[in-house]
Amino acid sequence: MSRVTLIGAGPGDPELLTRKAWRLLSLADVVLHDALLDVEGMKEAAPHAQWVYVGKRLGRLSVEQEFICRLIVSYAKQGLNVVRLKGGDPSIFGRMAEEIAACQAAQITVEVVPGITSACAAAAQLQTSLTLRGVSRSVAFVTPRVGKRLTDTDTEWLAVSLAANTVVLYMASAQSQTLGQQLIAGGKSSDTPVCVVENASLEGACLHMTLRELADNALPDLPGPVLLMLGEAFSRANQTHLEERAQLCAIGS
Structure with missing residues (x-):
C-alpha cells in the first residue's frame, strides 16, 4: 500500500x-528533502534510498510547493516508501498541511513524525529558556514573510510579536533592521534583549544586542538560516558562549 x-x-x-525518525527514514525508497544543513549526515540513515532535493532558500531558485506535492503523490503511486524530510518540525512553517491534503486526496496513507524546531535548539545553545518564571509566560513563533497568493497583511506578525513575552522570528534576517524599527514604533522596549542565531545546533554566528541596536544596524552577511529571538528571557543567555560564537563569526568573515 502507498505510504x-x-x-x-x-x-x-x-x-x-x-529514534523514530531515524528508523522510518531507514525504510525509505525515496527521500524528498529540504535544504538541510547536514544532508550527508542524515543520508547515513538511508544510504540506499534515492535522495531528491526539493529545498527552498530565500533569494535562491526554489522548488514550488505545488510541484513538491505532485512529486510526493507520484512516487507513492509507484508503490515506493516515500519520506518527505523537512527541516525543523513539519508543523511549524513547514507547509505540512498542503502535503497531507495532497496525499489524502490521492488516498495515500500519511504519517507525521515531529522534529525539534530551530527555536528550541537555539535556546539550548544559548543555555536559556524560552519561558521563564516571572519573566516570560508566552512564546510566539512568527514569520513576517507573506506567501504568494495569500491575503495576510504584512503587519499581522507585529501584533503577535508585541503581545508575546518571548518572540522568535523565522525567515526574518533580510528584513531585520526594518522589523526592529517596527517593533519599537509599535511599543516594544528598545532595551529588549535580542539574540541572532545562525545555523542553530551547528557552527554559525550567535550575536547578542538590544532591539535598538538591531533597528539601527544591518546584520552582517549570514549565509545560513537565521533566527531573530527577542525578549527578557534572553538577558540570561550564556554570554561566554555568545562571545565565543561572535569571535568565530568575525574570523570567518
Missing part, C-alpha cells in the same frame, strides 16, 4: 533526529 511519512529533520544536527 508517505513526513519527518521533522530537526534544526541541522543529525543527532537531533528522534
Whole structure:
C-alpha cells in the first residue's frame, strides 16, 4: 500500500533526529528533502534510498510547493516508501498541511513524525529558556514573510510579536533592521534583549544586542538560516558562549 511519512529533520544536527525518525527514514525508497544543513549526515540513515532535493532558500531558485506535492503523490503511486524530510518540525512553517491534503486526496496513507524546531535548539545553545518564571509566560513563533497568493497583511506578525513575552522570528534576517524599527514604533522596549542565531545546533554566528541596536544596524552577511529571538528571557543567555560564537563569526568573515 502507498505510504508517505513526513519527518521533522530537526534544526541541522543529525543527532537531533528522534529514534523514530531515524528508523522510518531507514525504510525509505525515496527521500524528498529540504535544504538541510547536514544532508550527508542524515543520508547515513538511508544510504540506499534515492535522495531528491526539493529545498527552498530565500533569494535562491526554489522548488514550488505545488510541484513538491505532485512529486510526493507520484512516487507513492509507484508503490515506493516515500519520506518527505523537512527541516525543523513539519508543523511549524513547514507547509505540512498542503502535503497531507495532497496525499489524502490521492488516498495515500500519511504519517507525521515531529522534529525539534530551530527555536528550541537555539535556546539550548544559548543555555536559556524560552519561558521563564516571572519573566516570560508566552512564546510566539512568527514569520513576517507573506506567501504568494495569500491575503495576510504584512503587519499581522507585529501584533503577535508585541503581545508575546518571548518572540522568535523565522525567515526574518533580510528584513531585520526594518522589523526592529517596527517593533519599537509599535511599543516594544528598545532595551529588549535580542539574540541572532545562525545555523542553530551547528557552527554559525550567535550575536547578542538590544532591539535598538538591531533597528539601527544591518546584520552582517549570514549565509545560513537565521533566527531573530527577542525578549527578557534572553538577558540570561550564556554570554561566554555568545562571545565565543561572535569571535568565530568575525574570523570567518
